[in-house]
Amino acid sequence: MARIKFAVDGKAVTVNADPNMPLLYALRNDLKMTNPHFGCGLAQCGACTVHLDGEAVRSCVMPVSAVAGKKVTTLQGLGTPENPHPLQAAYVEEQVPQCGYCINGWIMTAAAYLKKNPKASDAELRDALAGLKCRCGTHVSILRAIKRAQTQMA
Amino acid sequence: MNARIDMPLSRREFLKASGALIVSASGSAFLGDALAQVTASTGRPPVVPTELDSWVAIGADGRVTAFFGKMDMGQSLDIAIAQIVADELDVAVDKVDVVMGDTALTCNQGGASGSTGVFQGARPLRNASAEARRLLVQAASGKLGVPVEQLRVDEGVVSAVPDASKKVSYSELIGGRHFNHQVEWNKQTGNAMDIKVPAKPKPPSEYRVVGKSYTRRDLPGKVYRTEKYVTDISLPNMLHARVIRPTRAACTVAGVDEASIRKIKGARVVRDKDFVAVLAPGEWDAVRASRMLKVSWDHAKAAPFPAMADLHDHIRKAPVVKREEGTRKGNLDAAFKTAARVVEAEYEWPFQSHASMGPACAVADVRADGVTVWSGSQKPHFTQLGVARLLGLPPEKVHVIWVYGPGSYGRNDAGDAALDAAMLSKLAGRPVRVQGMRSDGIAWDPKGPACVHRARAALDASGKVVGYEFVSKGFSRINIQTNESDPSHSLVGMSTGFPPKPNEGFGTPAETYAFENKLLAWETIPPLLDSCSPLRTAHLRDPVGPEIHFGSEQFIDELAFAANEDPVAFRLKYVSAPRDAAVIKAAADKAGWQARSGARERSGDVLSGRGIAYALRGGTIVAAVAEIEVERKTGRIHAKKFTVAHDCGLIINPEGLRYTIEGNVVHGLSRTLFEEVRFDRDKVTSIDWMSYPILDIKDAPESIEVVLINHPEIAPTGAGEPTIRVIPAAVANAFFDATGVRMRKVPLTPERVKAALARA
Numbered sequence: 081m082a083r084i085k086f087a088v089d090g091k092a093v094t095v096n097a098d099p100n101m102p103l104l105y106a107l108r109n110d111l112k113m114t115n116p117h118f119g120c121g122l123a124q125c126g127a128c129t130v131h132l133d134g135e136a137v138r139s140c141v142m143p144v145s146a147v148a149g150k151k152v153t154t155l156q157g158l159g160t161p162e163n164p165h166p167l168q169a170a171y172v173e174e175q176v177p178q179c180g181y182c183i184n185g186w187i188m189t190a191a192a193y194l195k196k197n198p199k200a201s202d203a204e205l206r207d208a209l210a211g212l213k214c215r216c217g218t219h220v221s222i223l224r225a226i227k228r229a230q231t232q233m234a
Numbered sequence: 235m236n237a238r239i240d241m242p243l244s245r246r247e248f249l250k251a252s253g254a255l256i257v258s259a260s261g262s263a264f265l266g267d268a269l270a271q272v273t274a275s276t277g278r279p280p281v282v283p284t285e286l287d288s289w290v291a292i293g294a295d296g297r298v299t300a301f302f303g304k305m306d307m308g309q310s311l312d313i314a315i316a317q318i319v320a321d322e323l324d325v326a327v328d329k330v331d332v333v334m335g336d337t338a339l340t341c342n343q344g345g346a347s348g349s350t351g352v353f354q355g356a357r358p359l360r361n362a363s364a365e366a367r368r369l370l371v372q373a374a375s376g377k378l379g380v381p382v383e384q385l386r387v388d389e390g391v392v393s394a395v396p397d398a399s400k401k402v403s404y405s406e407l408i409g410g411r412h413f414n415h416q417v418e419w420n421k422q423t424g425n426a427m428d429i430k431v432p433a434k435p436k437p438p439s440e441y442r443v444v445g446k447s448y449t450r451r452d453l454p455g456k457v458y459r460t461e462k463y464v465t466d467i468s469l470p471n472m473l474h475a476r477v478i479r480p481t482r483a484a485c486t487v488a489g490v491d492e493a494s495i496r497k498i499k500g501a502r503v504v505r506d507k508d509f510v511a512v513l514a515p516g517e518w519d520a521v522r523a524s525r526m527l528k529v530s531w532d533h534a535k536a537a538p539f540p541a542m543a544d545l546h547d548h549i550r551k552a553p554v555v556k557r558e559e560g561t562r563k564g565n566l567d568a569a570f571k572t573a574a575r576v577v578e579a580e581y582e583w584p585f586q587s588h589a590s591m592g593p594a595c596a597v598a599d600v601r602a603d604g605v606t607v608w609s610g611s612q613k614p615h616f617t618q619l620g621v622a623r624l625l626g627l628p629p630e631k632v633h634v635i636w637v638y639g640p641g642s643y644g645r646n647d648a649g650d651a652a653l654d655a656a657m658l659s660k661l662a663g664r665p666v667r668v669q670g671m672r673s674d675g676i677a678w679d680p681k682g683p684a685c686v687h688r689a690r691a692a693l694d695a696s697g698k699v700v701g702y703e704f705v706s707k708g709f710s711r712i713n714i715q716t717n718e719s720d721p722s723h724s725l726v727g728m729s730t731g732f733p734p735k736p737n738e739g740f741g742t743p744a745e746t747y748a749f750e751n752k753l754l755a756w757e758t759i760p761p762l763l764d765s766c767s768p769l770r771t772a773h774l775r776d777p778v779g780p781e782i783h784f785g786s787e788q789f790i791d792e793l794a795f796a797a798n799e800d801p802v803a804f805r806l807k808y809v810s811a812p813r814d815a816a817v818i819k820a821a822a823d824k825a826g827w828q829a830r831s832g833a834r835e836r837s838g839d840v841l842s843g844r845g846i847a848y849a850l851r852g853g854t855i856v857a858a859v860a861e862i863e864v865e866r867k868t869g870r871i872h873a874k875k876f877t878v879a880h881d882c883g884l885i886i887n888p889e890g891l892r893y894t895i896e897g898n899v900v901h902g903l904s905r906t907l908f909e910e911v912r913f914d915r916d917k918v919t920s921i922d923w924m925s926y927p928i929l930d931i932k933d934a935p936e937s938i939e940v941v942l943i944n945h946p947e948i949a950p951t952g953a954g955e956p957t958i959r960v961i962p963a964a965v966a967n968a969f970f971d972a973t974g975v976r977m978r979k980v981p982l983t984p985e986r987v988k989a990a991l992a993r994a
Contacts, residue, residue: 097518098518098522101518102518105516105517105518105521108517109474109516109517109518112468114462114465114466114468115459117463117465117591117592117640118465118592118593118669119591119592119640119672120672120922120923121521121671121672122672122922122923124672124922124923124924125591125923127591127592127640154459155458155459156458156459156460159458160458161454161458161460164457164458168457168458171453171457172453172454172457175310175449175450175453175889175893176457177308177452177453177456177457178307178308178309178641178893178897179307179308179590179591179638179639179640179641179642180308180452180456180457180461180638181463181590181591181592181639181640181641182591183456183457183459184459187457202936206931206932206934207932209931210930210931210932211930212931213591213923213928214591214931215589215590215591215641215643215901215928216308216591216641216897216901217896217897217898217899217900217901217902217903217904217929218893218896218897218900219900219929219931219934220896220900220934220935220937220938221893221896222931223931223934
């Protein structure tokens with residue numbers, strides 16, 4: 081067990097845990113911040129994606145000890161209904177979600193990517209988002225939403 | 235009206251008492267988690283179909299609550315229900331809240347099932363709302379002293395037509411109280427449940443909100459993650475669990491080495507016969523324990539599965555358990571004897587997994603005075619029966635609360651999770667949350683059945699089809715039932731002594747081709763393993779629809795080619811229903827279909843083609859045109875564009891319908907190009923997204939055009955599944971158009987494409 085300090089969505093937190101425990105379990109169970117989902121535990125789907133110092137990472141395979149002293153942002157920290165991230169606003173506008181369990185992966189990954197490449201083309205977006213899973217088949221509207229957000233952010 | 239004034243309770247208080255998920259105009263919210271005896275605490279009459287109060291309520295604030303015994307699996311069904319209720323009651327859509335799938339609050343309308351949410355599920359809600367309006371107008375008539383004929387209702391306010399100052403609101407008439415009014419139930423439980431009322435629902439010409447697009451209500455909750463999924467339910471004193479599935483199929487437990495997890499503080503093993511699980515206060519500890527636990531297994535049966543490469547030969551040779559002829563007309567023998575030409579083909583479809591976005595999860599709290607289960611299952615009322623039977627309790631002691639789950643497309647792993655959780659909470663004596671690992675969601679969910687389709691047609695000298703046979707043979711689509719009401723249809727049930735109860739069912743093509751001599755039939759074969767099989771088969775989105783129509787709609791194209799006719803013209807020549815023809819034409823027109831027949835020149839590294847397929851499903855008619863490119867060198871198929879024409883009668887919410895169709899297209903494309911459950915002689919080897927690949931965004935279509943054909947005069951039918959069944963054949967027909975090569979085996983992987991092109 082180890083005491084690990086980091087920040088989540090702007091708040092300082094301390095977790096007393098097995099240092100090898102994935103960040104996802106620290107967030108969901110120790111900190112009761114359940115918004116990142118468990119999808120695969122293998123970094124193959126994206127449902128658990130959070131930002132670590134601004135980079136999109138898969139919290140299901142990131143040992144909690146590796147985030148000590150760093151800043152974690154979850155989907156809830158990215159934006160709120162009152163102050164949404166443009167991607168969240170676009171997701172609502174385009175009515176993207178079906179079951180909605182995949183959203184963290186797409187929005188958190190796209191948000192980090194658009195910071196680096198705000199004018200990404202369709203092909204670049206598809207490359208950047210490769211590997212993320214959506215089982216309900218909302219891919220076409222996901223791309224529509226990201227493109228809408230791009231114009232908002234331009 | 236005989237509404238009793240009893241215990242006024244605000245709508246929100248009422249729902250809070252029940253722990254229900256309500257979906258309101260401002261989004262959905264999970265309210266509390268302690269179930270009280272709802273009927274006792276609120277004075278609401280018992281939730282039975284014969285009580286009007288079981289269907290609709292008017293709150294003290296004038297808001298309307300519709301109690302819906304089905305639930306939304308992500309296609310925004312609840313907004314459609316709100317629109318229908320709003321129209322009948324003459325209230326604004328945003329004044330209608332929809333309670334879904336809570337066994338204490340809603341009647342058993344069959345859960346999410348067979349695209350019947352609007353088709354069948356809305357009927358009693360529509361009737362109940364019309365009846366509620368009738369009673370309210372009658373009450374207003376008494377109160378205002380104005381005859382019913384001279385009253386109108388706007389936004390929940392009843393007023394006199396001659397004198398609008400004479401008015402009374404629904405809220406004043408009954409707000410927060412109950413109708414206590416009996417309605418006539420058709421004695422059906424499940425999808426067909428309906429009620430008969432004296433009130434007459436409105437004709438479609440009077441709809442104000444049905445037919446318009448209203449934004450779905452789950453968006454903020456899902457996008458800002460303020461919504462609770464079943465995975466987020468947490469109870470005081472709750473333990474986390476992982477069920478230990480055998481490493482190989484056909485295993486019984488020889489022994490469990492409980493000491494093997496001793497190092498994990500608080501972790502423990504529970505076992506009942508062949509059902510083994512680990513529990514721990516922390517989820518990560520439960521995961522670790524599941525990996526560390528040493529279980530020794532007895533292998534009851536060696537190598538129960540055929541080699542994967544032999545699967546379809548196994549199906550061909552297997553004995554037939556049940557055969558059913560959906561259509562038989564004319565004299566087939568004579569037609570084939572006198573044929574100028576006979577065309578034959580066989581099509582193969584693999585086992586497929588639901589592979590929901592997350593492995594299923596459920597939370598159960600088994601107490602001496604009753605059981606509460608939170609589940610993402612599509613059929614909570616049947617979960618209630620299954621849990622009751624598993625634990626030996628009367629159903630009324632079990633309350634199942636449906637909560638959004640990690641995706642569901644039929645009988646996936648959610649039913650097993652719910653029964654697992656109940657058994658574990660009973661064994662542990664504490665509330666238990668169980669979730670699978672990725673492998674549980676892919677290797678151990680009930681599968682869509684593998685099958686072979688044999689097609690044969692007789693053509694006369696002019697190319698006319700004079701005989702047609704299409705026979706599907708495969709594993710039953712209901713080896714495991716469509717719901718978990720009987721523990722025999724769950725892994726925990728079978729592991730603890732409930733005998734398997736296989737059911738036989740498949741299906742036939744749904745079309746209206748007027749071939750004079752025609753046979754459509756199916757045959758089922760025995761399951762590979764009777765009990766606890768990771769390849770047990772059950773309903774997966776549009777059960778056997780994509781499977782069958784991949785064959786039948788490709789075969790129609792093969793016949794068009796044999797007759798030297800254009801595939802669209804050929805279909806139009808034979809379909810007998812005008813609505814079907816209109817849908818086919820609409821898809822072809824919108825796609826800019828260029829008629830052609832016979833062979834054509836193809837050259838270059840990237841070959842492009844287009845194909846069409848059409849089918850019916852439960853009264854809905856759909857046709858899709860796929861436009862694809864095939865990369866010769868890599869074998870990659872890129873489906874660039876789909877054009878779908880869709881006729882489901884009266885359209886409730888065009889935008890919601892459009893998104894539902896889009897999801898069908900992409901899900902169908904994924905199953906066509908990528909999905910195949912892998913296995914060896916004694917286990918499923920598809921355990922994650924690498925070994926069960928699905929469509930990646932790189933392979934998503936560039937565009938999906940949807941043509942919605944509205945028939946207000948025709949009662950609405952379903953949309954949740956029809957489109958998926960035409961996608962595989964549309965793609966395969968486009969592949970033939972591009973390459974001149976037939977792909978008769980799903981999935982159309984790059985390896986298979988390259989091999990097929992090399993053979994050609």
